Amino acid sequence: xxxxxxxEKNEIYISLNKEFYDIQAxxxxxxxxxxxxxxxxxxxxxxxxxxLKLKEQNDLCSIGYEFCNYVLGLMKNEYLI
Amino acid sequence: MDIKKEAIEIKxxxxxxxxxxxxxxxxxxxxxxxxxxDKTYVLLEGDIEKEIIVELRxxxxxxxxxxxxxxxxxxxxxxELLNYAFYKKQSEKNGLIRxxxxxxxxxxxxxxxxxxxxxxxxxxxxxxxxxxxxxxxxVIEDDIEDSEDLVLPWEDESDKLNNDEKSCVEKKIGxxxxx
Numbered sequence: 001x002x003x004x005x006x007x008e009k010n011e012i013y014i015s016l017n018k019e020f021y022d023i024q025a026x027x028x029x030x031x032x033x034x035x036x037x038x039x040x041x042x043x044x045x046x047x048x049x050x051x052l053k054l055k056e057q058n059d060l061c062s063i064g065y066e067f068c069n070y071v072l073g074l075m076k077n078e079y080l081i
Numbered sequence: 082m083d084i085k086k087e088a089i090e091i092k093x094x095x096x097x098x099x100x101x102x103x104x105x106x107x108x109x110x111x112x113x114x115x116x117x118x119d120k121t122y123v124l125l126e127g128d129i130e131k132e133i134i135v136e137l138r139x140x141x142x143x144x145x146x147x148x149x150x151x152x153x154x155x156x157x158x159x160x161e162l163l164n165y166a167f168y169k170k171q172s173e174k175n176g177l178i179r180x181x182x183x184x185x186x187x188x189x190x191x192x193x194x195x196x197x198x199x200x201x202x203x204x205x206x207x208x209x210x211x212x213x214x215x216x217x218x219x220v221i222e223d224d225i226e227d228s229e230d231l232v233l234p235w236e237d238e239s240d241k242l243n244n245d246e247k248s249c250v251e252k253k254i255g256x257x258x259x260x
Contacts, residue, residue, distance in 0.1 A: 002124050002136065020107075020125035020133075065122030065138060072123060076115045 003068065005060035012037070012052040012064040016071065021048060025074040029067060036063065089155035091148060096155040098135040099127075105162050109169055110135065113161040121154060181213040 004013040016026065026048055030039035037052040052067065054060065090097040100110060110133060114123045120140060127134040137154055139147065 002126070016124075017126055019129040062140075065124075068124055069118040069122055072111070072114055072118055072125075076111060 003061065003064035005064060007060060010054045010057065010060070012050075012054070012060050012067070014050040014052065014064055014067060015047045016050070016068070017047055018043070021071055022075050023048065025071050026050065028074055029071045032070070033063075033067060088159060089152065091151050091155070094147065094151075095136055095138045096151040098137065098155050098158050100133045100135060100162065102129060102131070102133050105133075105166050106169075107133070109162060109165045112165050113158060116161065117154070117158060177213075177216065181217055184209070184213055185217070 002015060005011070006013070026041060030041065030050070030052075033039060033052070036056070036058070037054045040051040040053075042049045042051075050067075052064065054063065088099050090099070102110075107129065110125070114125065114135060117123055117137060122138040122140065124136040125133065126136060135158065137151070137158065139150055139154065
């Protein structure tokens with residue numbers, strides 16, 4: 001599914017595959033993004049499902065994808081977590 | 082082999098790179114993905130055992146150039162995969178030699194330190210050092226062809242020099258004492 005946005009609700013839905021993304025990195029990323037959005041993390045069998053609610057109107061798509069990149073970056077630099 | 086069909090697929094504003102995890106391990110894919118996060122948005126999908134799909138979206142580009150840019154970025158990703166995979170393989174291949182050099186350097190340092198510090202080394206570690214030294218000797222024997230006798234043992238040369246210096250000093254002392 002990847003990244004989906006709901007412009008009316010000002011929300012971003014991100015689905016990250018459990019096989020490739022680390023839960024600790026996702027939690028850390030949510031904390032680091034808390035100035036611009038509130039994050040909610042759920043999971044199913046295959047994916048971590050995130051809902052990011054932006055505090056202000058912004059470019060939803062860019063923020064969603066930037067979030068994914070940020071998680072990857074944290075995973076690369078595990079010592080930051 | 083048509084790479085475009087099998088490894089790269091362009092879809093509107095993104096390129097999907099299909100990777101065989103048996104050829105490129107996940108850590109290599111992470112490393113390559115990391116260098117692409119500056120210019121693209123990267124998402125990892127797929128099956129870790131069968132096929133890993135990397136989705137790349139350009140951060141900024143003119144719409145008329147998008148397709149070419151996407152194709153270029155997809156191919157660059159494949160090139161980097163090969164680059165990192167090769168680096169990893171070489172790194173693994175040279176790992177033992179690198180470790181040997183490091184441990185030998187440390188062993189030399191230990192020799193200069195008091196006996197009590199040497200006593201702290203476990204028997205296993207001493208066995209490791211011996212194994213490594215044997216390995217280095219084997220590599221040297223196998224790989225270095227010294228038909229011209231260019232390579233001389235440093236210690237012999239050093240002893241020779243020391244003996245020369247010593248004899249000079251002895252002569253000098255003898256001369257002084259004679260005076």
